[in-house]
Amino acid sequence: MDEKNAVATGGTRHDGYMNVLNRFGTAQDNGEAYHFAPETMVDDMTLAAHYEGNGLFTKIIDIPAEKAATREFDLGLSDEDVKSLVTDALEDLDWVTTTAQAVKWSRLFGGAIAVMLIDDGGRLEDPLNWNTIKGIDEIALFERAVVEPDYSYLYNYGRPQGTKQFRPKFGKPQFFRVYSQYGHFVVHESRCLTFRNGILPETTTQAEYRFWGVPEYARIKRALRETVTNHANGTKLLERSVQGIYKMNGLTSTLSVEGGDEEVLRRLKTIDMARGILNSIVIDGDGEEYTFQTFQLSGFSEAINASCNMLSAVTNIPQTILFGRSPAGENSTGEADLENWYNYLGQISDLQVKGNLQRLLDILFRGWLNTKQLHEEPKYKLEFKPFWNLSEMEQADLDQKKANTEHIKAQTAQIYVGLQSLDPSEVRGALADSGEFQVEDILDGIPPEELLLEPQEDPMAGLEADPPTTPIFEQGSFPPAPKANQDASDDQPKTTGKGVGVLVVRDGKILTGLRRTEGTFCGPGGHIEDGETPEQAALRETQEEFGITPTELIHIGSTSGVAKPYLPSEIYLCTEYNGAPKADGNEMAFAQFMEPAKVLSLIDAGVAFPPFAESVKLLTSSIS
Numbered sequence: 339m340d341e342k343n344a345v346a347t348g349g350t351r352h353d354g355y356m357n358v359l360n361r362f363g364t365a366q367d368n369g370e371a372y373h374f375a376p377e378t379m380v381d382d383m384t385l386a387a388h389y390e391g392n393g394l395f396t397k398i399i400d401i402p403a404e405k406a407a408t409r410e411f412d413l414g415l416s417d418e419d420v421k422s423l424v425t426d427a428l429e430d431l432d433w434v435t436t437t438a439q440a441v442k443w444s445r446l447f448g449g450a451i452a453v454m455l456i457d458d459g460g461r462l463e464d465p466l467n468w469n470t471i472k473g474i475d476e477i478a479l480f481e482r483a484v485v486e487p488d489y490s491y492l493y494n495y496g497r498p499q500g501t502k503q504f505r506p507k508f509g510k511p512q513f514f515r516v517y518s519q520y521g522h523f524v525v526h527e528s529r530c531l532t533f534r535n536g537i538l539p540e541t542t543t544q545a546e547y548r549f550w551g552v553p554e555y556a557r558i559k560r561a562l563r564e565t566v567t568n569h570a571n572g573t574k575l576l577e578r579s580v581q582g583i584y585k586m587n588g589l590t591s592t593l594s595v596e597g598g599d600e601e602v603l604r605r606l607k608t609i610d611m612a613r614g615i616l617n618s619i620v621i622d623g624d625g626e627e628y629t630f631q632t633f634q635l636s637g638f639s640e641a642i643n644a645s646c647n648m649l650s651a652v653t654n655i656p657q658t659i660l661f662g663r664s665p666a667g668e669n670s671t672g673e674a675d676l677e678n679w680y681n682y683l684g685q686i687s688d689l690q691v692k693g694n695l696q697r698l699l700d701i702l703f704r705g706w707l708n709t710k711q712l713h714e715e716p717k718y719k720l721e722f723k724p725f726w727n728l729s730e731m732e733q734a735d736l737d738q739k740k741a742n743t744e745h746i747k748a749q750t751a752q753i754y755v756g757l758q759s760l761d762p763s764e765v766r767g768a769l770a771d772s773g774e775f776q777v778e779d780i781l782d783g784i785p786p787e788e789l790l791l792e793p794q795e796d797p798m799a800g801l802e803a804d805p806p807t808t809p810i811f812e813q814g815s816f817p818p819a820p821k822a823n824q825d826a827s828d829d830q831p832k833t834t835g836k837g838v839g840v841l842v843v844r845d846g847k848i849l850t851g852l853r854r855t856e857g858t859f860c861g862p863g864g865h866i867e868d869g870e871t872p873e874q875a876a877l878r879e880t881q882e883e884f885g886i887t888p889t890e891l892i893h894i895g896s897t898s899g900v901a902k903p904y905l906p907s908e909i910y911l912c913t914e915y916n917g918a919p920k921a922d923g924n925e926m927a928f929a930q931f932m933e934p935a936k937v938l939s940l941i942d943a944g945v946a947f948p949p950f951a952e953s954v955k956l957l958t959s960s961i962s
Contacts, residue, residue: 376543379544379556380553380555380556380559382447382483385446385447385483385553385555386446386483388555389446392562392566394562394565394566394660395555395562397660398554398558398562398653398655398660399442399445399446399554400442401655401659401660402441402445402654402655402682402683402686403438403439403441403442403444403445403686404438404442405683405725406437406438406441406683406686406687406690406691407434407435407437407438407441407687407691408434408438409683409684409687409691409722409723409725410722410723411695411720411721411722411723412720412721412723413699413718413719413720413721414718414719414721415716415718417716420712420716423702423706423711423712424699424702427474427702431474431476431477431698432477433695433698436452436477436479437691437694437695439479440452440479440531440533440690441533441686441690441691443479443481443482443533444482444533444534444535444550444551444690445535445553445554446481446553446554446555447481447482447483447550447553448482448534448535448547448550448551448552448553449481449482449485449532449533449534449535449547449549449550449551450479450480450481450482450485450532450533451479451480451485451514451516451525451530451531451532451533452477452478452479452480452530452531452533452694453477453478453479453480453516453525453529453530454474454477454529454530454531454698454701455474455475455476455477455478456471456473456474456475456529456701457471457472457473457474457475457705458470458471458472462523462524462525462526462529463513463523463524463525463526464526465526465528466526466528466529466701468704469708470708471701471704471705471708472705472708472709473702473705473709474698474701474702474705477531480516480518482546482547482550484516484517484518484519485514485515485516485517486514486515486516486517487511487513487514487515487549488511488512488513488514488515488524489511490512490513491511491512491513492509492510492511492512510527510549511527511549512526512527513525513526513527514527514530531694531697531698532694533690533694534549534550534551534689534690535550535551535552535553535554535690536551536552537551538550538551538552554653557652558649558652558653561645561648561649561651561652561653562649564645564648564649565645565646565648565649568641568642568645569642572642580630580631580632581630581631581632582628582629582630583628583629583630583631584606584609584626584627584628585626585627585628585629586602586605586625586626587622587624587625587626588625589602609621609628646660646661650675654678654679654682655679655682656675656676656678656679657675658675658676659679676726677726680724680725680726681725681726683725684722684724684725687722688722692720692722695720696720699718699720703715703716832867832868833865833866833867833868834865834866834867834868834870835905836865836866836872836905836906836907836908837863837864837865837866837875837904837905837906837907837908837949838863838864838866838872838875838876838879838907838908838909838910839861839862839863839876839897839907839908839909839910839949839950839953840861840862840863840876840879840880840888840891840909840910840911840912841861841894841909841910841911841912841953841954841957842861842862842880842884842886842888842912842913842915842919843911843912843913844913844931845931846933846934847931847932847933847934848861848931848932848934848937848954849861849862849884849919849929849930849931850929850930850931850932850937850950851883851884851921851926851927851928851929851930852921852926852927852928853925853926853947854924854925854926854927855925856947857945858945858946858947858950859937859940859945859946859947859950860926860946860947860949860950861950861953862876862879862880862883862884863876863879863907863949863950863953864879864882864883865905866908872893872908872910873891873910876888876891876908876910877891880912880915882922882925883921883922883925883926884919884920884921884922884926884929885917885918885919885920885922886915886916886917886918886919887915887916887917888910888912888914888915889914889915889916890912890913890914890915891910891911891912892910892911892912892913893908893909893910894909894910894911894956894957894960895909895956895960896908896909897909897949897952897953897956901948904948904949905949907949907952907953909953909956909957911957919931934954934958937954938954938958941954941955
């Protein structure tokens, strides 16, 4: 843009787009006139008045506080006597109600303090003496509006005698001055639980909120006002949507003479009075007409829904809770809103409740130690339980996946023990330490060359991503394999009392998988069902267990020397197939190609499926 045009448009612009024809990006652009203006500060009396008189605003303040205060938690304590002490103490202090009220005042006024009246022999203004605590008598709650932090000791740093646990916090007030309507006092911060509705920077424009947080009303004022006024204006618009039209003969001439307007008004009042009293209209049959016209209010419901959506967004409260209805629109079930709502409650309890509860428990435990109710300080860890719980079906699915994972881990450990890469005492030791074990942790530090199995970063490593380019048999040259349970019966298909085994070989390596039932290594194979030929059974089992389709099956012999319950089987060699081998996850897991020597080592270690072991021996003997 040249200097001449810059002057013509009222200024220069060093970045962005400009269009002098439609004034976009110039000084005459209406969009450039917008600027941010902070909301005016709301005094505490106005906040209290809104809380007392605006039901919707009261709901916005109360519901999150009450829900967050009831969040369940676990301390990880095994001693039932200690659990009982904690439960009784929290009930005596009315902890849930006190916390809920504290979070309410924090949301309403920006912050609050809960003064703990602790029996330690000191005064309220004295630092808490950690060594003389006997207990907590009660908790008194005060909102930010009547509390003034003492800024004189913000940057004092020290560890007063006996108060190591609660030393002054650098950059935070050491004292609070409480100016109640019934008196005032000074209290040391170590005797207080502080609730803050967020954290503000030191450069905040509203100094009274600097060490607290912003009242919720300051954030939602516009959205709350628009929602309330839109609903209130709705009834007024409905009243005005029907208009009465009065036609009077000679109206213009009547209004043109002196006193004519008063005559017209008297006539209108008479008609309106008759409507109100007699529910009828009396007009002159000659020259008068009174009709009603209805106006359509299109877009009004959308405006109300939009204001409700905005208020729900700025308050983080779903419409199903705030208004008792689901949000309007397609696919608006409110389920995702509820999950976000529970996450929001979790944030409130984590930021405002958890730290204060931790501090309260520390004081209670110290008091019980000092009074000999406990002989040692219990080791506990405060953990809040989630608000959002899985459904029964989701929980069952998760439990099944965990059980399958543990089953695979146990099978893997069994294999390593069989290979003498692990000692059973190592597995027992891991179980004794944590109740569970990770095979990777037990094997940590053992060189790979000492393990009989090849280390593989990916259990699918070495498998082909694309099908081989081997041509498929022509129609009629290979019998098709019927699907299992083809008759759709609930009963298991009948078998012939014989089995098949398939040795899939690629690049001199044998395809193996881990049988989930016994935890032994095996290749494709299984029972021959009624109506199947051995070739059909071999094709079906390979497809089901490893997801590949043999295009060539070479019969290499039969096995009959396997002891019961295993069946005599026909053994086939497959070197050509379509697909990429992948364990089905049901019968087989961890599909991989192994060197024949490695397979023989598994057979010697007793961790190979006996029929598979016999088929491998049959293959090696036929080759030799």
